[in-house]
Amino acid sequence: VNDPVYDAALEAVRSRLGKKSAEHCRRVAETAAGLAIIYGVDVRSAKLAGLLHDWDRELPAPELLGRALEAGITISDADAARPKLLHARTAAASLSAAFPGIDDDVVQAVARHTIGAVDMSRLDMVIYLADMLEPARDYPGVEELRAQVGSASLSELFALGYRESMRHLVDARKRIHPETVAVWNVWVAGDAHE
Numbered sequence: 001v002n003d004p005v006y007d008a009a010l011e012a013v014r015s016r017l018g019k020k021s022a023e024h025c026r027r028v029a030e031t032a033a034g035l036a037i038i039y040g041v042d043v044r045s046a047k048l049a050g051l052l053h054d055w056d057r058e059l060p061a062p063e064l065l066g067r068a069l070e071a072g073i074t075i076s077d078a079d080a081a082r083p084k085l086l087h088a089r090t091a092a093a094s095l096s097a098a099f100p101g102i103d104d105d106v107v108q109a110v111a112r113h114t115i116g117a118v119d120m121s122r123l124d125m126v127i128y129l130a131d132m133l134e135p136a137r138d139y140p141g142v143e144e145l146r147a148q149v150g151s152a153s154l155s156e157l158f159a160l161g162y163r164e165s166m167r168h169l170v171d172a173r174k175r176i177h178p179e180t181v182a183v184w185n186v187w188v189a190g191d192a193h194e
């Protein structure tokens with residue numbers, strides 16, 4: 001299906017990011033489209049959000065911190081310790097200017113692809129998961145997660161994916177963002193399912 005908005009965004013991603021990142025973005029877009037079809041989410045939005053999710057991924061830490069300040073994003077201790085986490089929120093802050101007319105739900109899905117949120121939309125979950133499941137991803141547990149696609153509900157799949165991310169943070173002895181704990185408590189500890 002021809003989509004001039006997607007094509008223009010792909011062009012922009014290719015000139016902004018290195019080849020490796022740009023290819024990752026394209027794979028996330030395709031994976032997001034597949035998940036969107038399976039879970040009844042808008043496919044155009046999923047493709048576009050997947051394509052643009054790492055718009056700021058290659059910015060160096062000082063630049064990310066500067067942009068976050070400029071955009072009025074609250075920088076927690078966890079963000080200061082791991083400034084790369086900010087790339088999702090800084091990208092979201094600049095996408096509306098870079099792509100006039102872009103849907104707010106697409107921008108929100110970009111903003112939430114690293115830490116998630118306590119009130120994830122279905123599109124937010126699709127993008128979070130597409131980033132974890134794109135074909136080049138290889139980590140312990142990825143096959144088990146892929147095997148659940150289509151049989152687990154979208155929120156259950158998100159809970160499983162979030163558990164993997166959390167496990168990785170703990171194993172790598174990384175600092176955990178306070179919002180991550182809030183998301184964990186709502187989605188993974190089961191509060192959202194009761």
Ligand SMILES: [Fe+2]
Pocket residue numbers: 053054057087088113114
């Ligand atoms: Fe990212």
Ligand SMILES: [Fe+2]
Pocket residue numbers: 024028053054131
């Ligand atoms: Fe990514």
